[in-house]
Amino acid sequence: MTIGEHEWKELYERMVEWRRHLHRHPELSFKETATAEMIAGLLETWGLEVQRGVAGTGVVARLRGELPGRTIALRADIDALPIQDEKDVSYASTVPGVMHACGHDGHTAQLLAVAYGYSRNRERTAGTRVFLFQPGEEVLPGGALGMIRDGALDGVDAIYGIHLWSPFPYGRIATRPGPFMASPDEFEIEIVGKGGHAGLPHQATDALVTGAHLVVALQTIVSRNVDPLTSAVVSVGQLQAGTARNVIAERCYLSGTVRTFTPESRTEVRERLEEVARHVCGMHGATYKLTYHEGYPPVVNDPREADRVLRVAGALHRGGPVEVCAPIMAGEDFSYYLRERPGCFFFVGAGAADGSSAPHHHPRFDLDERAMLDSARLLVGIADDAAADD
Ligand SMILES: [Zn+2]
Ligand SMILES: [Zn+2]
Structure with missing residues (x-):
């Protein structure tokens, strides 16, 4: 499935709109009720099969393409953090003491755009896509286990996830085969x-x-x-x-x-x-x-799937380097999915070129929103590539 340039332009405008709406209205881990309602509502409008209340406040949606192919899952986390937003921007948080300070608003918006893109190109889509909007990544024991328990990976052949990453400059894509996050x-x-x-x-x-x-x-x-x-x-x-x-x-x-x-x-x-x-x-x-x-298990990427991500990103991404990076000492509950299915977690650079961006979990954290477009293109490219495997 290829999405045309004009369509991406429209999708990007929507991503920015959704992300800023979520940024203004952040919700803490396992309390993401309005967030989930917005997600489920949009997905239903686009004709996907939607399951609400997964792992508490999560949403899972399935889209069956009209061409044969494998079932590929894509995951976004949707929760915010107990941090007071100190940014001076029009889309700053309106909720005292709660803020999307890790970029999960961006993850949600970019995955919504991918789902919307597929829903308009169903006849050209091979295989099934499963969209995981996971609650509670920020607090132990995390939402991933509940998502798996509630069947989010049923029938899934492979899974991919992105973290928009402000320590990396916009344009840089990076991951690592094997142990990646601590x-x-x-x-x-x-x-x-x-x-x-x-x-x-x-x-x-x-x-x-x-x-x-x-x-x-x-x-x-x-x-x-x-x-x-x-x-x-x-x-x-x-x-x-x-x-x-x-x-x-x-x-x-x-x-x-x-x-x-x-x-x-x-x-x-x-x-x-x-x-x-x-x-x-x-x-x-x-x-x-x-x-x-016990925190989350380490994020260990399937070497073959990490190679796929690097290969597809290398071919698709023209904005900057695609690299194998050093392991990172932060944790992620995406690790639970990777224990169940082959897959890969990777970073999409969303920070300033000079390294001046506030780090994740900082009261002035923000994203270069253009990174959401990079992410959405990559998710579609990787999912289509993986769906075509025998
Ligand atoms: Zn975080
Ligand atoms: Zn995060």
């Missing part, structure tokens, strides 16, 4: 010793000293236990202990994050973290409670 786990450790007089340390168990040793010992997980050729991060972000200069701390609280790219290194780091905590606390005679919060 698994962002978090941990908390509460050490319990025995408080006492700072002048009588032999009668106490110092939770603060134990905690200090533990912070240092945790640094050896990445430097001494993880294969140097795999990437991993263990960062302690909080260390709290003590109430007064002359009091030995009874309790010490630590928290931090673990970022890994493969299931193996993820398990290895977690097990080692538990071991180090047990031994360091044991050595000091303190007890502890470790709480480990």
